[in-house]
Amino acid sequence: MNRDPMVELLARLPQADSDPVRSERVRARCGAALTRRREKTRSTATPGLWQLLAGLGCVYVAELIRQAVLLYRLL
Amino acid sequence: VDPWTESALLERLRDGDVVAFDAIHAAFNRRLFTFLLRLSRRRDVAEDLLEETWLRLVKHARGLRPDTRVGPWLFTVARNLYVSYVRARLLEESAAASLMALWPSIPDRASPFEEAAASELQRRVERALTALPATSREILLLIAVAGLDHSDAADVCRITPEAVRQRLSRARRQLAQALEEDERLSRRILLEATP
Numbered sequence: 001m002n003r004d005p006m007v008e009l010l011a012r013l014p015q016a017d018s019d020p021v022r023s024e025r026v027r028a029r030c031g032a033a034l035t036r037r038r039e040k041t042r043s044t045a046t047p048g049l050w051q052l053l054a055g056l057g058c059v060y061v062a063e064l065i066r067q068a069v070l071l072y073r074l075l
Numbered sequence: 076v077d078p079w080t081e082s083a084l085l086e087r088l089r090d091g092d093v094v095a096f097d098a099i100h101a102a103f104n105r106r107l108f109t110f111l112l113r114l115s116r117r118r119d120v121a122e123d124l125l126e127e128t129w130l131r132l133v134k135h136a137r138g139l140r141p142d143t144r145v146g147p148w149l150f151t152v153a154r155n156l157y158v159s160y161v162r163a164r165l166l167e168e169s170a171a172a173s174l175m176a177l178w179p180s181i182p183d184r185a186s187p188f189e190e191a192a193a194s195e196l197q198r199r200v201e202r203a204l205t206a207l208p209a210t211s212r213e214i215l216l217l218i219a220v221a222g223l224d225h226s227d228a229a230d231v232c233r234i235t236p237e238a239v240r241q242r243l244s245r246a247r248r249q250l251a252q253a254l255e256e257d258e259r260l261s262r263r264i265l266l267e268a269t270p
Contacts, residue, residue, distance in 0.1 A: 007215075010204070018125055027129070
């Protein structure tokens with residue numbers, strides 16, 4: 001990158017600070033939003049586990065019924 | 076922030092890591108505010124646009140591609156927000172002039188930087204910078220002040236790197252010219268004031 005004297009002069013200009021109170025408020029607000037989103041993602045991932053358990057339960061009950069029918073026919 | 080760190084922080088941010096967000100905030104908040112303040116020359120506007128820039132990052136964090144460069148992305152959002160702000164003001168004022176022509180180019184009062192500048196040279200540079208056309212000021216701010224390279228600045232402005240080089244060259248000439256004029260004016264005032 002070519003850094004000529006003009007660019008160097010500009011690079012040395014002072015930087016500005018935003019209002020620290022507002023800046024902190026924004027940072028906290030963003031942090032809270034990220035945390036909320038993370039928790040939401042986790043809670044939406046959990047139903048997947050419940051769906052799997054419910055599915056296994058259904059298979060178990062279906063097998064139970066089949067066994068009962070077989071047993072009934074045998075009787 | 077070096078590219079490797081930037082990439083690692085982005086990956087964590089996409090997972091909603093607050094610590095990663097804090098690190099990005101600490102690295103870019105000052106530079107973004109300086110950029111927005113020098114563009115808008117109004118502290119209240121710069122503060123509003125800065126806040127919106129951070130909120131946009133949080134909103135879009137999960138959707139960012141792994142190869143996204145956080146710095147240029149933030150400056151792009153900040154710049155676009157400023158353009159939207161100017162456009163809204165344009166509509167409000169029902170001005171007929173073009174968008175670029177309405178970008179403030181001649182300050183009616185000293186900018187916050189000008190007031191705070193420590194040395195006479197800094198004051199003159201600040202004055203010359205605020206008097207530049209918006210596109211020239213923008214490219215100088217992105218490269219010289221925010222520290223972006225030509226390629227990143229091209230992405231931010233949505234132009235080619237070659238166009239960035241041309242704009243930068245023109246902006247440098249304009250700034251040098253503005254500084255010379257300022258010096259000539261100062262000399263003339265000094266001569267007139269001397270009995």
